[in-house]
Amino acid sequence: IPTPPLVKLMAPVCQNSAPMKLFGYPFGGTWSGPGLVQGSNGTFDPNLVGPGKFLLTYKTPNCTYEGKLLIEVLKKPGATLSSPPSLIICPTNPQMISINPLDSATYQWYFQSPNGSLTKLSGKASISLSVNLAGSYYCVITKGQCSAQSPAVVVTYETPSASIGPQKVICDINKTITLTASPSGGSWSGGNITDQTNGVFNPSGLANGKYPVKYTFTSNLGCTYSFADTVLVDTIPKVRLNRVPGDFCLSGLVNLQVVPPVHGAKFLWNYKSTSSSAWLLIDSVSSPSRTFVDRGYYESIVSNKYCKTKTDSLLIGDLNDINLTLNPNDSLIKVCFDRTTELRASSTRTDVTFSWYKKDTIQNNYQLISSDQSLIVDRSGYYKVKAVIGFCESESALKKVKFLPKDTLFVPNVFTPDGDGFNPDFSIVSNANNYSIEILNRWGEVIYKGDKNSSPWDGGNHPTGVYFWNVEYKDCRNDERKAKGWVQLIR
DSSP states (O other), rough: OOOOOOOOOOEEEETTTOOOOOEETTTOOEEEEETTTTTTEEEEEEGGGGSEEEEEEEOOOOSSSSSEEEEEOOOOOOOBBBBOEEEEEBBBBEEEBOOOOOOTTEEEEEEEEESEEEEETTTOOSSEEOOOEEEEEEEEEEEETTEEOOOEEEEEEEOOOOEEEOOOBBBBBTSSOOOEEESSEEESTTEEEEEEETTEEETTTTSSSSEEEEEEETTTTSEEEEEEEEEEEEOOOOOOOEEEEOOOOHHSOEEEEESSTTTEEEEEEEEEESTTOOOOOEEEEEEEEEHHHOOEEEEEEOOSSEEEEEEEOOEEHHHHHHHHHHEESEEEEEEEEEEEEEHHHHOOSSSSEEEEESSSSSSSSOOEEEOOOEEOOOOEEEEEEEEEEEEEEEEOOOOEEEEEOOOOOOOOOOOOOOOOOSSSSSOOOEESSSSEEEEOOTTSEEEEEEEETOOOOOTTOOOOOEEEEEEEEEEETTTTTEEEEEEEOOO
């Protein structure tokens, strides 16, 4: 009796199962029906048909009968996310991800790190998962004998646009600095910070070195970040030029030293010939001492990698070496018209040569007038003296000598304060520096007192008549002088 081909029965399969090979005997037959990938080799793919029951037939070439196989395809669980597919988190602030729940289902979460390693998260059998590591997360949902994998949730760490520093190097511990970091709105901490909000760092009293500071801020996600930095204090002490003992005037050499010593510093030496000249860089060395041969002004700029300072200037081969003085010490010397005055130069050194110069006005050129140590002056003008010894030269300050004219005193003998504008008051004209005046009536009563700076006497309420005056003043020799007379007041 002919028998139909034999087929192997199959248990229900899940919709998302992999394609499977069907079995029929005798071999060499052909399968037909829904879900077949290729009938000749009997490969069935449940993904092609979806959930349901499907009848497949198997037929061999030499047999009129067919083998029949009923396959049940079970619906796969719906594994859908209730969380967004990507999430940005803080490392210290975990966030929750979740999938939509199914009745009678079980859940298993998996984590794949950025380097590709996959980890099954034990004890994570809930629809929700707390995450605090960057990577990919997905959940496998099992319902009955079918499972499905959810889409991945990609979790990344927040990467705020933030920076700190570089901070200013402190070259002066008497000045505060404002620390630098972004974004703004954070808080600073560390020693010597006097304003945590604005990052004010006060280096007062600090020795050279590095001092740690920290900037902390909270991002828009609520994440807290801290950045560390250091503030460098690298001050240079106040320095000055010290002149090594020696006689520049005779040798033409002077050795200058920067004190106190500044280890590891660089020294720039500047020179100018006169006080009004521009500074010229003449040397850049690592040594704090230097020998010079030119008369003039010197200074040194001392610097390290970050900071610099400079000494006060030092004048060589001039007043400090010759100690020139000129007497009288006044810049303006006033002399009576019939006298002379003596200008006298002096120096603590011997063998000094003096040269006297004069010009009549400030705009004129100087003329050499004498080579003596003192000078008798009998004319107004501008005078100075120059002292020279060896390589040194010094020049005095300018002296103005002014000869005063002969004393003059003009006192009117009549004035008319009648309102016509002519001779309205009793005005005295004199070249004296000052004078005092008093006016008396005919009974000897003082009715007015004044001086050169007072308003002239206008007669007041006194009637027409003769009045008497007394004037006292000092002449150009500073001797007391007196004058008296009368004046007629006419109204």
